[in-house]
Amino acid sequence: MPDLPTVVTTIADLRAAVAAARAAGRVIGLVPTMGALHEGHAELVRAAARVSGFVVVSVFVNPTQFGPAEDFAKYPRTLDADRAICGAAGAHLVFAPPVEEVYPPGAVTFVEVPKLDASLCGPSRPGHFRGVCTVVLKLFNMALPDVAVFGQKDAQQARIIRQMVRDLNVPVDVRIEPTVREADGLAMSxxxxxxxxxxxxxxxxxxxxxxxxxxxxxxxxxxxxxxxxxxxxxxxxxxxxxxxxxxxxxxxxxxxxxxxxxxxxxxxxxxxxxxxxxxxxxxx
Missing domain, CATH: 3.30.1300.10 (Pantoate-beta-alanine ligase, C-terminal domain)
Structure with missing residues (x-):
């Protein structure tokens, strides 16, 4: 059985672990997720492990990317199972912060990428990509990764994040992995x-x-x-x-x-x- 990765819940503990890994000469990889992990996420972790020596998986159900009528409250929270999947796939650390750690009281700053969010999912999910960009940039600033891995299933999200990274000069290599599918072709989700x-x-x-x-x-x-x-x-x-x-x-x-x-x-x-x-x- 692979070792279970350590779980940290604060930015301070995350940064301390990342700093120690970097001091040891390791490349830092990040896989941002909302939890409820499956084989598609596991493949992202494996991809991160192939190009980095210390893989962080964030497990955070981000409230700012859900609309009022969407499924934030019922979105599955399965941290114990997620941790096991992360360990089997080669992750070293799971960052599972509470909401107030990511969005402290009084936080009012958001990140938007105009035009790219105007088509496809954008019209039916107003504010969604603003929430995605904001939390991803926050995670980049918290974990300071060298490499971040996302999936092609969320193609619009991946394109928007790449644009954000380019426009804001974020020193992260964003990598997009192919969609992982069930045997009958359904995209894993x-x-x-x-x-x-x-x-x-x-x-x-x-x-x-x-x-x-x-x-x-x-x-x-x-x-x-x-x-x-x-x-x-x-x-x-x-x-x-x-x-x-x-x-x-x-x-x-x-x-x-x-x-x-x-x-x-x-x-x-x-x-x-x-x-x-x-x-x-x-x-x-």
Missing amino acids: SRNRYLSPADRALASGIYRALRAVRDRALAGEWDVARLESALRADLVAIPGARIDYASIVDDDTLQPIARLDRPALAAVAVFLGTTRLIDNVTIP
Whole structure:
């Protein structure tokens, strides 16, 4: 059995552990998470371990990225299980702070990345990416990592964080790892556990629809309106599915395009029951 990583709850203890590791010549890796970890998170930890000698996993359910009607209160808190997953994947430290450690009383500063948050998830989750950017920058300042690892499943988030790091001259190497999927193709997500058995059986249709639109593009269909229409038709064919968005956008700017004359991102958000699932594929 691998050793369980140490859990710290204060910034002071986190910085002390990181400073000791850096003094010993180790590269510091960070994997920011909200907990409820699964194999997708474990792969991010393994990726961080491949390029650093001391891996910190933050486990923090960030209140500022949830809207008023979203699932902050019921978001699963599974620290003991998360710690075991972190240890098996090669993490050395788990940072699990209380809310008041991250947002002390009187905190009023937030970070925003305009334009990149205006499409895809942005319109239906106002303020979400402001909360994400703020907490990620806070974690960077708390842990002072050399490398930070995120997943491609949250493609818009990854693009926004890269922009923030570039614009604010944050000395962190941001790395994006491929989406980890279940055997039937469903992107691994902490929210998958909310799905009923019937909806879980249907959820793999989301990735099938994305693969189909990518195949159509690679076969020579470059008209984005036709591709998006086909993508929506495939998603609507999933019984009970409700589409939040199904879009093909510029892979860099995340803005709408008319033709596939540049690298693109096909991204969707779909409700099955009350659970909102996101996924995406890149199109060369």
